[in-house]
Amino acid sequence: MIRVVVAEDQGMVLGALAALLELEADIKVVACAADGKAALDAVFKLKPDVLVTDIEMPKMTGLEVAAQIRTSHPAVKTVILTTFARPGYLRRALDAGARGYLLKDRPAAELADAVRRVHLGLRVVDPALATEAWSSEADPLTDRERQILQRAGDGRATAEIAGELRLSEGTVRNYLSEAIAKLGASNRVDAARIARAKGWL
Template sequence: MIRLLIADDQALVRGALSALLGLESDIEVVAEVGRGDEVVAAAIAAQADVALLDIEMPGIDGIAAAAALRDACPSCRVLIVTTFGRPGYLARAMRSGASGFVVKDTPAAQLADAVRRVAQGMRVVDPALAADSLAQGVSPLTERETDVLAAARTGGSIADIARILHLSEGTVRNHLSSAIGKTAGRNRADAARIADENGWL
């Protein structure tokens, strides 16, 4: 029996996934949470074999939750199931320790099969997303440029971003300028939008 944890901030989606996967004779839903920062404690308490994680959740996102789970409970494998099938998300999820990545419109039988395969230690990736990811390549942004663009999404000033990231204002300007050039954005807001749409943030 595969012990499954489901994490999704939308109660309706979480309930539907639980009901569908709970019909499988070899899958038991042992925990459901609505926040990313509840995943690790729930997985440990429920002794989950597989954690099915959404990306966009309050607390921490599913990719950060996957990394936290890898460190705290390495025996629990992660399958990302998301509406946001962005190539950059796929690469980040795999680096964070996820074993699988599929989109929410995956048919129920295929989703159950993905859970089984991940539980067996296999990797499962949505084929169309894998092709898009290969065609697009990896994020052109450095880790610091990514941090600065993510902070710029809130619309704060250069001084605000510098304070949040503990950098000088000149360093923030340099990173923003580089990120704008690499994304071909018109300005920092446009660069942040482009990076977000590609799943790089």
């Protein structure tokens, strides 16, 4: 029996995913989580075989969860299930240790198949997206630039970002300037838009 934790912040989608996987004779959903922190807690507590997670979730993203799991519980395999068909997201997911990357518009049977395959130690990635990812430009942002740009793109002020990340306002401005320059953007909002479009944010 393959033990699975499912993480998704949309309640109806979370319920549907869990129900679909529970139809499989060899898969058992041991927990459902509505945010990244709850997903990480469930993995730490239950030590499932596979985590199926969305990318964009409250408290922690699926990519942040995957990266922590790779470090603390490397036996747990992560499958990213998302609407984002962007090469930048795929590359970041693989860098974070994800073993699978599936799009939500794929047939339901592919999810169960992906869970089985990553449990066996294989990697499962949408073929068209994989081809596009290897030919796409590399993400130029550092993790810190990404953290700050994400918050700036959400409309947060420099002082608020500095307080949240325990940095000086000058340091936050420097990181934003670096990100804006790397992306060839005109300002922080434009930089966030470009980074999101490429899957870097």
